Amino acid sequence: MKMIGSDYVLEAHNIFHTTEVDGGGCFNGGGSSALVLKGVNLTVHSGEVMAILGSKGSGKRALLDVIARRADGATRGQVLLNGSPLTKALFQQRCGYVTQSCTFIPGLTVAQTLHYTPTILSGYLKSSKVRQILADLALSQVAHKRVEYLNMSEARRLSIGTQLVRDPVMLLLDEPTQGLDPLSAYLLISILSNSAKKTGCGILLSLEKPRSDVFPFLDRALFLCLGGVVYSGGTRAMLEYFHSIGFPCPQLENPLMYYLCLSTVDRRSRDRFLESSQQIEALVERFSRETPMSDAPLNTMGTGKVPLAYGKPGELKVWIMLYLKLLASTFSCGLAGMKALFMRLLLLPMTMALMWLFYTNVGDDAHGFFSKNGMILNIIGLAYGCGIFTTISLFPIWRKRFSQDTPEGLYSGATLLIAYNSIAIPFSLISAVFASCVIYPLLLDPKFPNGTVFAYLLVALWSSFVLAEQLSIAFLLVVKVPFNAAIAVTYILVISIALASGTVRSFKGLQPWLQDNTKGTHTRYVSSLLHSIAFQSRKMNCTPTASVICPKPADFLHERLGMADPDETIDVAASCAFAVGLAAFNMLLYLFPMPRCVRQKFKD
Numbered sequence: 001m002k003m004i005g006s007d008y009v010l011e012a013h014n015i016f017h018t019t020e021v022d023g024g025g026c027f028n029g030g031g032s033s034a035l036v037l038k039g040v041n042l043t044v045h046s047g048e049v050m051a052i053l054g055s056k057g058s059g060k061r062a063l064l065d066v067i068a069r070r071a072d073g074a075t076r077g078q079v080l081l082n083g084s085p086l087t088k089a090l091f092q093q094r095c096g097y098v099t100q101s102c103t104f105i106p107g108l109t110v111a112q113t114l115h116y117t118p119t120i121l122s123g124y125l126k127s128s129k130v131r132q133i134l135a136d137l138a139l140s141q142v143a144h145k146r147v148e149y150l151n152m153s154e155a156r157r158l159s160i161g162t163q164l165v166r167d168p169v170m171l172l173l174d175e176p177t178q179g180l181d182p183l184s185a186y187l188l189i190s191i192l193s194n195s196a197k198k199t200g201c202g203i204l205l206s207l208e209k210p211r212s213d214v215f216p217f218l219d220r221a222l223f224l225c226l227g228g229v230v231y232s233g234g235t236r237a238m239l240e241y242f243h244s245i246g247f248p249c250p251q252l253e254n255p256l257m258y259y260l261c262l263s264t265v266d267r268r269s270r271d272r273f274l275e276s277s278q279q280i281e282a283l284v285e286r287f288s289r290e291t292p293m294s295d296a297p298l299n300t301m302g303t304g305k306v307p308l309a310y311g312k313p314g315e316l317k318v319w320i321m322l323y324l325k326l327l328a329s330t331f332s333c334g335l336a337g338m339k340a341l342f343m344r345l346l347l348l349p350m351t352m353a354l355m356w357l358f359y360t361n362v363g364d365d366a367h368g369f370f371s372k373n374g375m376i377l378n379i380i381g382l383a384y385g386c387g388i389f390t391t392i393s394l395f396p397i398w399r400k401r402f403s404q405d406t407p408e409g410l411y412s413g414a415t416l417l418i419a420y421n422s423i424a425i426p427f428s429l430i431s432a433v434f435a436s437c438v439i440y441p442l443l444l445d446p447k448f449p450n451g452t453v454f455a456y457l458l459v460a461l462w463s464s465f466v467l468a469e470q471l472s473i474a475f476l477l478v479v480k481v482p483f484n485a486a487i488a489v490t491y492i493l494v495i496s497i498a499l500a501s502g503t504v505r506s507f508k509g510l511q512p513w514l515q516d517n518t519k520g521t522h523t524r525y526v527s528s529l530l531h532s533i534a535f536q537s538r539k540m541n542c543t544p545t546a547s548v549i550c551p552k553p554a555d556f557l558h559e560r561l562g563m564a565d566p567d568e569t570i571d572v573a574a575s576c577a578f579a580v581g582l583a584a585f586n587m588l589l590y591l592f593p594m595p596r597c598v599r600q601k602f603k604d
Contacts, residue, residue, distance in 0.1 A: 413590025
């Protein structure tokens with residue numbers, strides 16, 4: 001394993017940060033803001049473990065976000081790495097950040113999750129790195145276990161491993177022991193300490209309720225209360241400092257919890273609140289007075305040792321990793337893999353098979369014409385529905401993973417969609433072929449197969465499925481709840497079917513401006529294509545009698561679609577253009593930065 005040098009230093013100088021604490025939403029304007037960090041200073045060296053301690057609302061996460069260059073709001077002060085400004089690009093390249101909410105792709109094993117993490121390593125070096133991290137994080141025994149079956153402790157260690165595989169010089173962790181039992185918390189902190197000493201990686205983690213048994217593993221501590229620093233420095237010097245100012249730690253008492261309680265506002269009564277607030281203000285002021293720190297960088301020219309740029313994996317390599325990850329999750333032998341294969345391959349054909357229950361014996365008389373018109377309505381609606389259901393079942397986990405990887409700069413939204421569509425579109429084409437084989441005998445006489453007409457049917461089903469899929473992906477960019485996104489997409493497509501398909505009502509019943517606007521919908525062209533298949537591509541078998549009316553296909557099409565002779569070439573081209581064009585539009589859409597309200601929604 002590559003050893004990181006021992007001379008990296010992370011410094012924060014006089015950090016003040018103001019953020020929005022009462023968000024007004026995306027459309028209601030900004031909410032109220034508050035100063036959440038007040039003159040914070042800290043120093044972390046390579047190989048050290050520093051804990052940020054404080055109660056809820058003390059500013060722990062805000063400080064980590066400021067260091068990681070992910071904080072929204074106004075920030076003053078400087079964050080330095082070896083005397084040089086720690087920019088967002090430099091942090092993404094040489095540091096790591098493990099948040100509380102880390103999403104893994106179901107179907108992958110622990111080893112696959114680490115192996116498919118984008119890094120510049122490949123081949124034997126990557127495999128060796130993964131094996132070493134599995135051993136260091138005590139994950140070797142579960143290396144082939146699927147991630148959806150991991151317990152909380154194993155999942156937390158795996159999230160740390162996905163950062164360590166990138167060989168960071170500094171690693172930030174937000175509440176890594178939250179929700180863990182005491183033994184698992186002890187194991188995690190001891191593993192982090194050993195990893196820091198072994199690799200030289202500096203570790204900065206936040207803790208809300210530290211236990212006494214983790215004290216020996218901490219080299220430095222920072223106590224925060226309402227954004228102010230009560231103490232920042234070495235853990236050994238901490239005991240001496242508080243003793244010198246009149247707050248010695250009692251024997252057999254956990255020093256971390258004792259001084260954390262000392263740094264916490266007592267809200268049990270108004271008098272205790274005022275008393276504890278005044279005491280904390282005095283502690284913050286005294287520490288600031290006794291340990292003054294310059295707000296200027298140690299090396300303004302950055303001539304200290306700047307972290308080596310080990311490089312960043314290229315877009316092609318990242319795309320390959322995402323593609324292989326998609327393949328592995330799709331073809332995994334577990335429940336997640338079977339679900340993905342069923343959705344992508346079998347859902348559309350099985351749904352189309354339902355048509356045989358209702359349209360087996362449909363004639364060519366007037367009643368049969370309206371039954372076929374209803375069948376076309378069902379074909380379009382079911383194809384749209386299958387596309388929506390497949391997407392909201394499979395894509396949200398990738399969207400959530402993308403929202404977590406975006407701050408790390410691993411890949412762009414376009415790269416994700418190219419990889420996702422490289423799997424989704426071929427599978428949807430195969431599924432549409434199966435579905436066309438199922439529905440073909442209901443529309444045409446199977447005794448006289450027609451390859452061109454089969455291709456028209458294939459285009460109609462495939463483009464409908466892909467259009468609904470891509471429209472769902474577009475909504476999932478800003479809508480966190482998949483069901484809500486499905487409702488929005490369904491609403492749009494139902495309106496499109498009602499106005500443009502000619503199945504719910506004829507074109508003659510629409511206003512002229514509505515008839516013109518239907519030309520801008522996918523439904524108009526796919527419906528025209530299916531009507532052409534059902535009424536013009538087959539020989540009508542109807543003998544008029546006193547009780548049987550045999551309408552002419554041209555008259556029926558003119559009544560329903562406003563045209564007697566649809567142009568199949570235009571319909572095919574337009575149907576494909578809508579589907580492919582929306583896929584291209586999504587790639588551009590996912591490149592745009594999202595508003596703060598959207599980012600916060602997926603972050604929470």
